[in-house]
Amino acid sequence: SQAASPLQQVSEPSGYSNDECAAMDWDNLGFGLKPTDYMYSMKCYDDQIFKKGQLCRYGKIELSPSAGILSYGQGIFEGLKAYRKKDGQIVLFRPDQNAIRMKVGAERMCMPYPSTEQFIEAVKQTTRANKRWVPPPGKGSLYIRPILMGSGPVLGLAPASEYTFLAFASPVGNYFKEGLAPLNLYVEDEFHRATPGGAGGVKSISNYAPALKALGRATNRGFSDVLYLDSVNKKYVEEVSTCNIFIVKDNVISTPATNGTILPGVTRKSIIEIARDYGYRVEERSIPLDELLASEEVFCTGTAVVVAPVGSVTYQDRRIEFKTDARPVCSELYSALVGIQTGLIQDNKGWTVEI
Numbered sequence: 001s002q003a004a005s006p007l008q009q010v011s012e013p014s015g016y017s018n019d020e021c022a023a024m025d026w027d028n029l030g031f032g033l034k035p036t037d038y039m040y041s042m043k044c045y046d047d048q049i050f051k052k053g054q055l056c057r058y059g060k061i062e063l064s065p066s067a068g069i070l071s072y073g074q075g076i077f078e079g080l081k082a083y084r085k086k087d088g089q090i091v092l093f094r095p096d097q098n099a100i101r102m103k104v105g106a107e108r109m110c111m112p113y114p115s116t117e118q119f120i121e122a123v124k125q126t127t128r129a130n131k132r133w134v135p136p137p138g139k140g141s142l143y144i145r146p147i148l149m150g151s152g153p154v155l156g157l158a159p160a161s162e163y164t165f166l167a168f169a170s171p172v173g174n175y176f177k178e179g180l181a182p183l184n185l186y187v188e189d190e191f192h193r194a195t196p197g198g199a200g201g202v203k204s205i206s207n208y209a210p211a212l213k214a215l216g217r218a219t220n221r222g223f224s225d226v227l228y229l230d231s232v233n234k235k236y237v238e239e240v241s242t243c244n245i246f247i248v249k250d251n252v253i254s255t256p257a258t259n260g261t262i263l264p265g266v267t268r269k270s271i272i273e274i275a276r277d278y279g280y281r282v283e284e285r286s287i288p289l290d291e292l293l294a295s296e297e298v299f300c301t302g303t304a305v306v307v308a309p310v311g312s313v314t315y316q317d318r319r320i321e322f323k324t325d326a327r328p329v330c331s332e333l334y335s336a337l338v339g340i341q342t343g344l345i346q347d348n349k350g351w352t353v354e355i
């Protein structure tokens with residue numbers, strides 16, 4: 001058995017009142033967009049420095065038809081969540097990590113980027129302005145979507161001369177229609193998500209539309225999502241269209257190493273740290289598909305997805321089912337992570353940031 005959890009359960013006074021939330025059906029939140037009140041915007045011109053941004057009403061934006069993002073996909077995005085705790089406090093989960101990932105992605109895509117302080121301030125202001133859309137405790141979260149794009153006009157292939165940062169928000173519940181039920185993944189054997197030297201390791205907008213075809217084919221057949229293999233050997237597991245993947249065997253937790261083709265998920269990183277705190281050995285390495293198929297537990301992690309158990313993986317005509325009754329590692333780590341995010345477990349790590 002594993003070492004005792006170093007994290008303590010906290011019981012907080014209930015300082016939250018229903019009146020603080022917008023009137024909507026908080027019990028049936030999926031991951032569809034529910035427009036909120038405000039968004040945040042800031043711009044950067046030739047000097048590559050982002051000017052002070054501002055909140056504006058959520059709505060359509062004006063964009064040149066020749067904006068770099070439209071023809072050449074010069075854009076990256078982020079996703080992070082704010083939770084309403086029982087005491088009424090609203091906290092963001094590790095916004096600094098998203099700021100850092102945006103910076104790394106911006107460098108890869110030849111874009112200037114907001115400082116970490118500017119990024120966090122933008123996200124805090126977006127959350128504060130849309131406070132009534134942060135779901136009641138335990139009902140979900142406010143998902144914040146920061147976007148950085150080349151908004152200046154270009155014709156030939158070149159970096160844009162103007163950049164726009166936007167952040168908008170939407171209340172969300174479970175990502176998959178399965179809710180918290182186990183996912184059924186389909187191993188994609190025609191398309192690849194990323195290639196060595198490409199942009200798979202950053203949250204570029206260009207990584208997502210190419211995944212739609214395989215995703216559509218799989219969901220039409222009843223699968224929850226697609227699991228990608230590496231494009232060189234077509235043998236090692238990489239990630240799912242929407243999240244990272246982990247396997248468990250003999251109390252060892254393994255996940256593909258972030259070698260440039262895997263998105264360095266903030267949830268992935270947090271789960272690795274929590275699992276090590278709980279006494280598990282965690283390995284970041286290449287994982288052959290055969291090893292995944294022979295593992296005891298498989299689960300996915302992501303900001304939108306959180307920590308989701310996998311019930312089956314289908315490769316060509318072979319469907320492997322994983323134990324659906326007892327999934328001790330996945331549920332232990334899920335509870336630990338969500339406990340910190342929602343304030344049910346004391347945050348000794350400084351991961352939650354009050355808005």
Ligand code: COI
Nearest residue numbers: 079080242302303304305
């Ligand atoms: C996230 O988890 O925040 C993402 O951006 C994944 C996206 C497919 C919803």
